[in-house]
Amino acid sequence: MARKRKFNPNLPLKPLHSVLFVSEKGSTSLPVQSIKSELVGKKAFGLCCLPKAWTPSFIVVSNELLSSYRSSSLKKRTILIKNWANKIIHALRLFGLEQDDHVLVRSSGHMEGLYERGRFYSVQGTVKTVAQTVVDCLNKIVTDKELKTQEIALVIQKGIVPFSAKGHLSNERRCYEENRDWLGEFEGMDSRHANNQFTINLRNWRRKVTTTPKDSLKCNLLSDVQKVLEIPAAWGYEKHLRLHFEWVWDGEVVYIVQVDQEATLEGIDPAKIYSQKYTSPSSFIPKCLKEIDQTLIFPRKSGHNEEMVLV
Secondary structure (H helix, E strand, O other): OOOOOOOOOOOOOOOOOEEEEEOEEEEEEOHHHHHOOHOOOOOHHHHHHOOOHOOOOOEOOOHHHHHHHOOOOOHHHHHHHHHHHHHHHHHHHHHOOOOOOEEEEEEEEEOOOOOOOOOEEEEEEOOOOOOHHHHHHHHHHHOOHOOOOOOOOEEEEEEEOOOOOOEEEOOOOOOOOOOOOOEEEEOOOOOOOOEEEEEEOOOOOOOOOOOHHHHHHHHOOHHHHHHHHHHHHHHHHHHOOOEEEEEEEEEEEEEEEEEOOOOOOOOOHHHHHOOOOOOOOOOOOOOOOOOOOOOEEEEEOOOOEEEEEOO
């Protein structure tokens, strides 16, 4: 029988590549060691932890923009956005994006995580209209009362138009006990596809999936999407991680557009408590109970029977 693989749930995701960062001072390339979720937000941090070939090109806009936007009057906001838009367009052109290319402006909260998924905002546009797209996203954020105290950066990604599929892939504990088993989902599939869920069960003794972080996740058939997604699943398993991927297929390539790591919840292990019960003395003393005094218990005879009386 194969030895069960030891799983350490506390291993964190780590950035793998630099990211282009737009701040009040202009564009700069943030090296791996400088990328922190407090600076770029959780969404951008997760994208930096994925192989670069698996994600759409993206830049990160500092939370300085949102902070200034919140404190500015309507008149000053127009000037503010114009200045920032010039910096953003310059950064997008460094990736070779043209005026009519699609982009997606997404909020990247510093406190955003797996369980806050869906609370933040995304707005579609083009490079040409990026100023208005950014404004639309900022307005959604500043009018959300639950987000009024949060620091939120922006991720601006190359827009990927789903050809026929997009969805999720997860090995969270709510899906499976073992991190080598994954549950996938096709989101918003039409009536032609009766079953929108699939499973990926990694078993190296059957067939080992080779991960190729330097190559894109090429796929030209809908029926091959599940097989291609085995690559990021195996990558996460090899790193002993519990992850939730969001993916999009454009007809030629599957892109990972978001990844969130499942947090390890602190709690009490009942099995550990049980074992300690017999290996270490207990110092617990109940406050509402008293020990029975044996001298107060004596037998009282009643015919052939004896009753125990407590007085």
